[in-house]
Amino acid sequence: MKRRSVTARLLLLTLLALMPAMLVLIYNLISARQAAYREIHINALTAGHVASLEVRRIVSSVRSTLEVLSTVPITRTGPGRPCSDYLRIVDEKLDMIESITVLDSSGTLQCASQPTMATDFSDRDYFRDAVDRKEFIVGTYIIDRITGEPALPLALPVLEGERTARVVVAYLDLNWLGARVRERELFGGNALTIADRNGIILAREPFPERFVGTPIPEEYQRLVRAPVPGTLELTSQDGTRRVIGYYPDQDSLYVSAGTSVESGLQQVGKVTRFGLAVIALAIVGPFLVVWWAGHALIRRPARQLVRSINAWRAGNESARTGMSGDGTFETIGGAIDAFMDELALRREQQQKDDRMRQMLIRELDHRIKNILSMVQAVARQTFRSSQSMEEASEAFFRRLHAMAGAHQLLTKNWQSASLKATVETAIQPFEDPAHPRFSIDGPDLEVASKIALSLSMALHELCTNAAKYGALSTDAGRIDIRWCFGEGDAPFTFTWTEQGGPTVDQPSREGFGTVMIERVLSQQLDAEVTLEYRPDGLRCDVRSRMRDLLGASSEEEEAAEI
Structure with a gap:
């Protein structure tokens, strides 16, 4: 109970300490939401203003085109093909224009950029307004009588004195206008609407197929005729809650840009959720601290130390605490791990030493057996084939000397010896540094110990024979030793060639040297x-x-024998 009481008091003190920060956080969340609403209104009004400027530029561009056309003499000549051909050329160069017509003061068609059966346009509002008001007129949504497509007529009266002589009309392509609106790439539920002075929608994104040609709802028609621009939060016809920035009667066209409230408040919503999460964490956190402190800071590291020691005692030498740092338990865990590592290294080194000792013993035993066998064979053959005991002793000791030279090479590496060094060591007693008698040529490589010993003995016999009967028995004699090899099953070739010695005859019998050379090397x-x-x-x-x-x-040899 005392523990719970202390915990409750600590929690209460923590809550009281956090209360001012929580109040400040809540105030900031409310202020951020209000600021986001203000920013949405500003963005909507700015977007509407930019769009209205673009619409004004389009209307101004069409008006400039009509003013130029009205001054061209060919448009004043009355009905005829030249005028229509000229208008067609102009129409083809202007993507925004659907068609162009020239009407006389009674509304009768004089020429058009496209073929048409319609001739009387006197009933069109834009024509009557242009004649009556004698000024540039932006009409309302119509279906073009020439192309059969939705269009926005823009009419310019041509005055002669006080009388309207002609009316030049360009029909703005609403499909082109819709494409320009789509190019603005509206994101996050934003919208853009362009309507005529009667509130008929000329272009809209998104969902143009649902709204183009339909009127703006009656409750919002007041915005079309509003005296000044403004903003308004509403639910659009597509069901999206938006803040719209509207610009009424911009050259007789209404423009509104809508910013999605949900999209605009998305970032504020994230901040709000984060703030609420912080508040929740500030309240819930203290309840978890005491439990975590007892479990994570004391009980868990102590159990980890005990588990690692028990695992090591059970034979798992890879077990470690894995603890590091400056804390109390971390320092103890690190010391235990270091001790375990050191002990494991000592055991591993001891095992390596034991394996090496066993290998050396086996190698020594094998080497002694080989030496004794070879000494036995050399002695038996030497003393059996020699004429006298003195000759046998001398030959026997020379051969033992050759074996000793080969073994001296092998003491550097028990497993192998250099082929070139083996050759040089074997011929060294027979070579005169002042007058070289031997020529050696071949790539060096490491050969097995038994190969080096056998080759050394064979070379000793060849040198001995050459000194008695061959090239080394005369001053002019020379000996050429060469070898070459490939890889794997490729052949190894070793050649001993004597030159410059006495004439050689085929021996009548095989001596010990010949037998040793042939048998030792072949076996x-x-x-x-x-x-x-x-x-x-x-x-x-x-x-x-x-x-x-x-x-x-x-x-490997012993393993094969076993």
């Missing part, structure tokens, strides 16, 4: 080995596939 590289004992020197060709040259790591 380890899965290669085709060819030895040619040509007179000018030995040539050794080795052909294999790139995938066999790259070989497999010791881990």
